[in-house]
Amino acid sequence: MALLDVLFCCLLAVWHCQPGLGLPLAPAGGQSPAPAVGQFWHVTDLHLDPTYHITDDHTKVCASSKGTNASNPGPFGDVMCDSPYYLILSAFDFIKNSGQEASFMIWTGDSPPHVPVHELSTDIVINVIANMTTTIRSLFPNLQVFPALGNHDYWPQVNLTSTSRSAKRNFPISSDMLQYYLNLTDANLKGESNWKLEYILTQTYDIEDLQPKSLYGLAKQFAILDSKKFIKYYNYFFVSYDSSVICNEKCKVFQICAITSLDHNSYVDCLKQYYMKHHL
Numbered sequence: 001m002a003l004l005d006v007l008f009c010c011l012l013a014v015w016h017c018q019p020g021l022g023l024p025l026a027p028a029g030g031q032s033p034a035p036a037v038g039q040f041w042h043v044t045d046l047h048l049d050p051t052y053h054i055t056d057d058h059t060k061v062c063a064s065s066k067g068t069n070a071s072n073p074g075p076f077g078d079v080m081c082d083s084p085y086y087l088i089l090s091a092f093d094f095i096k097n098s099g100q101e102a103s104f105m106i107w108t109g110d111s112p113p114h115v116p117v118h119e120l121s122t123d124i125v126i127n128v129i130a131n132m133t134t135t136i137r138s139l140f141p142n143l144q145v146f147p148a149l150g151n152h153d154y155w156p157q158v159n160l161t162s163t164s165r166s167a168k169r170n171f172p173i174s175s176d177m178l179q180y181y182l183n184l185t186d187a188n189l190k191g192e193s194n195w196k197l198e199y200i201l202t203q204t205y206d207i208e209d210l211q212p213k214s215l216y217g218l219a220k221q222f223a224i225l226d227s228k229k230f231i232k233y234y235n236y237f238f239v240s241y242d243s244s245v246i247c248n249e250k251c252k253v254f255q256i257c258a259i260t261s262l263d264h265n266s267y268v269d270c271l272k273q274y275y276m277k278h279h280l
């Protein structure tokens with residue numbers, strides 16, 4: 001369904017990280033002073049839909065709605081559609097003018113839209129990625145950008161959607177993460193985008209840092225029946241779009257396994273285990 005993915009399109013985060021990984025954040029040499037804290041932007045799942053346009057027939061607004069009606073299309077997009085170019089520009093504009101000093105950007109791909117396989121081709125996928133690359137280079141000529149391919153950056157697409165998501169979020173050296181979002185309804189109504197801080201990871205989930213041990217502890221807390229932290233997580237997963245959407249037992253298993261199991265085989269094993277345990 002397009003809904004889920006549009007919300008992903010707007011995923012922007014600043015990660016605070018301690019020196020490590022050989023990134024150019026730590027001074028070289030013997031006695032190190034107080035640990036430097038660096039920041040970087042993480043941009044992912046832009047999912048540009050070049051077909052997006054406003055028209056009276058709401059089934060024709062975007063190819064990514066796959067024939068369903070767009071709900072309330074405006075210049076910044078629609079929840080049933082992938083991102084129009086204008087939405088992506090607004091996100092980059094926010095990054096540029098946020099006042100946050102970032103040392104670099106990590107761009108974890110998934111730029112093409114979610115449309116039926118036969119509506120895409122290698123040419124379209126390459127054009128979309130080239131478009132995004134040119135756009136980022138021209139807006140951030142002096143920022144180092146580390147790109148990585150997502151499962152949608154191929155054609156035909158690689159069938160790993162749920163697992164690739166969690167893998168993408170795994171930055172073990174980070175000490176904190178700030179996530180920003182855009183209220184699409186509000187932006188379309190006012191004709192201007194007002195990107196806001198959605199949450200700060202350590203504060204929201206009351207964890208010490210983003211070290212693997214802390215994150216693993218958090219994942220275990222998510223798995224507990226009726227976990228309040230999981231409900232919070234699920235609400236943010238939908239970018240606060242509709243907090244009345246409830247994730248039932250079965251839905252929760254998919255989420256928990258996608259968080260804890262990074263490759264396809266262990267993901268499938270995880271699902272099987274939970275299914276047996278809970279007789280789902």
Ligand SMILES: *[C@@H]1O[C@H](CO)[C@@H](O)[C@H](O)[C@H]1NC(C)=O
Nearest residue numbers: 049050051085130131134135
């Ligand atoms: C990217 O595509 C959009 C339409 O989707 C177009 O308006 C824009 O000019 C393109 N930009 C580049 C750099 O190719």
Ligand SMILES: *[C@@H]1O[C@H](CO)[C@@H](O)[C@H](O)[C@H]1NC(C)=O
Nearest residue numbers: 057058059066067068069070
């Ligand atoms: C889209 O909306 C129109 C007008 O409300 C309606 O007539 C049509 O059946 C809807 N199409 C779909 C596919 O839901």
Ligand SMILES: *[C@@H]1O[C@H](CO)[C@@H](O)[C@H](O)[C@H]1NC(C)=O
Nearest residue numbers: 117156157158159160161268
């Ligand atoms: C993707 O994987 C799922 C589950 O393994 C399967 O049901 C589906 O048919 C696959 N889709 C494609 C396009 O291969």
Ligand SMILES: *[C@@H]1O[C@H](CO)[C@@H](O)[C@H](O)[C@H]1NC(C)=O
Nearest residue numbers: 183184185186187189240241
């Ligand atoms: C988004 O904006 C609309 C219109 O301004 C508002 O009614 C709604 O409460 C906002 N949603 C969130 C989650 O802030």
